[in-house]
Amino acid sequence: MNLPVKSKETNAEVQNLYSDAYDWTNQCVKCGYCLPACPTYESMGVESASPRGRINLVKMAAEGKIDFQKDLAQPIDLCLGCRACETACPVGVPYGHILEAAKEAIENSQPANQKNKMTKMKKLALVHLFPFPKRMNRVGSVVHLYQKTGLSKLIRRSNVLQKVSPALAHLEQALPTTESSSKRIRKGTIIPAKGETKLRVAFFTGCIMDSMMSRINRLTIELLTLVGCEVILPENQNCCGALHSHQGETKQAKELAKSNIRAFMQAEADVIVNNAGGCGASLLEYEHLLANEHEWSGAARDFSKKSKDISQILYQLGPLPFTEEWQGVVSYQDSCHLRNVQKVQQEPRSLLQSIPGISYVEMEGYDRCCASGGIYNLLHFDESMKILDEKMRNLKETKATTIVTVNPGCQMQMSIGIQREGAAANQIKSMHLVEILAKACGLD
């Protein structure tokens, strides 16, 4: 019974996974310290939904004992990729790298006739949308139009989306109010610091932030200039590639990384700043992503070293010139990739606590993933909502009227959670850190 089970993969595929990830999986001593940190282990309650279980399955796959599609694909697919297990791990197993190697192996092992099975939406977004800033801009404009014309109200009243897809209906309601594209700051522009120039920063706009949350990007730039940054918006910058890496599309992720490195090298900035935890983590990992490509590895390392979250820069150059008092209780939900990959925890909290009049309360489970997980909430709606509802229970305990995040996915997921709670939670607002800081500085 304990004989290895033959997997269907060709030797080359098993060999690839073995050389990519086996040594990492072997670092795991199976102590299980990751179990309490894992949101899917908590909500699903089986070992295959835990980091230790998943690492072992990748190891089994690399040893040719289990089948990539039949056995490995689902447990890997159900991982949120929040990487809280990396923070919990006492021996430093690089779970994120193992996860991405596994996703790539699963993607590559799909039989040709199955490849189209990638959900239509995923394919549309990953291959044809996110990597094209102009197309993303158009999406932003369409959403703006959709909200402006009252079509959104009509759709909501008709309940049509709810009938087609509850996941989409939730997302539609969580969409932030977009700004008209005329307000967007053009790429290629340099915005001078207000007062003395302390730092020259290049701003990474991000694809979703740039199109759907352009107001937050505009406020980010205003805050940066307010604390003495000269802000450059390099032209030809692109999607960070995080969603591609997470879906096993490593090749495309690498291309996007290269195009961003190229775009930012010319800016010659001291720092590359972003305002989305997920993108920031991805930028930080360019070094790892391109480590084996000789002509790129040096530039990738420099790029990753310069990459910082907005909260780090505002904290470093602060205090901010606040002009308004904040009313009400505020709580903060960590973005997993900001906390667990970029290791930024204190700066957003310190910035929030520095707002005059604010009452800051920490929420139970602040460090646990909200289950937005890139597009996890669309692909695994029920699993995601189970985790989110638990988070909302914790949020209500704090009596907060504002929940702050530093990532668009988390911010929308918080909005979805608030809607699900109904009237009792309706007064709670989901805000990006930049929005609340800007408001307290009198910017709008």
Next chain:
Amino acid sequence: MEKGVLDDLSRVIPGDRIFLDLAERYCYSYDASFGEYLPEIVIQPKNAKEISEVVKLANIHKIPVYPRGSGTSLSGGPLPVKGGMVLDMTLLRDKLIIDRENMLAIVSPGVITANIHKKAEEAGLFYPPDPSSSNVATIGGNLLENSSGPKGLKYGTTKEYVIGLEVVTPTGEIIRTGGKTVKNVTGYDLTRLIVGSEGTLGIVTEAIIRLIPKPQSKNTFVAHFNHLIDSGHAITSILSSGILPSALELMDNACIRAVESYRPSGLPLHAEAILIIEIDGHPLAIEEEIIKCADLCRAEGASYVKIAETEEERQTIWSARKLVSPAITQMGPTKISEDATVPRSQIPAMMERLNQIREKYELNLVVFGHAGDGNLHPNIITDKRNITEMKKVELAVSEIFEAAIELGGTLSGEHGIGTLKSPYMEMELGITGVNMMKKIKEAWDPNNILNPGKIFPEKGQTKVVLVT
């Protein structure tokens, strides 16, 4: 798995808690020790009645049953070495009642031990056993392995705190042992028999555990020693001075070097030993006692002594100890973690024997552990793909066991016998001693259903075998 058996099981357990797919079965094929054994089926029961029914079916169909908590065992306790069925006990976690008047906790076996610590402390009470895995491990696993941790020195081991159990026997009956009273001499003490039985005599489905008042305060100090023998004398003189520390931890030179190369923390590379000593109790008493202990260390030749002045300094002292695990895993992917224990007066002699073993076999052997109660943790760091070295590890592990027993100690202080130490049972207990234990097992479990392949050596098995 045969269809008839599966049909029978499905009548007892709903399908969504029965797992037959390969991926899930591989996820229950390991624990934190050594080896990988694929079960035929994994079941997640929710209550004693379900477990009782499943065990009865297992007796009818002669299927081995392996109960498992969070799988943090370092001795192979939950490993399904003969295939069969793994019972994942983590869903039995409904009950965690703190009975303040009787100073008790009544708990389901799947409750995480740290949650008991937390709830007890909220009520001003204290559950002392604190295995380093207490944030992950279930109380059921802790009880069945009788695993303890650093506080054993002052507060005793897990078995001292368990006064009552509900147990599903190996033949599927549900029995209760002990009760809610600290004193109880009615009949054989089955509670103590079950605690530490490593899942071979019963499956705990509820436990009544004793709590004590929470100590008001604690403080820590660290002492460096250039000579290991001096640290041994310091331990003896502290423990014979009328002071009982709540923790007395030792790190050897190999540990110190590992930590310093992993994350430089200002530890002395030339020191042969570091002692970390924690004292708890009334704040005024602590203040006096800690100074006295520090003086005793100086008198025994400590090269450096530092008492924590702030909570931050206290944490810093402990961080060196906590860095040992991550630091030593940088030395290789396979860790063989032992817990041979000797009378505390023999610690220097045991450390000397371990040094000889390290030199003889040229292995990465580091030693840390709970020196106060003689419970050392020699860890060998290696790579199981290196067959030549693994063969040396097998010999070294044998010699560690021999040394512990020759010095009047025991094979295992808190990890359990499980799979790897079973060949040495006779060495410690003698053939008659082992046979008495076997008779108990046979009387309770005539079909050898519950956790077979553990504690007792297989026929002809005389030495640990890590690679074949």
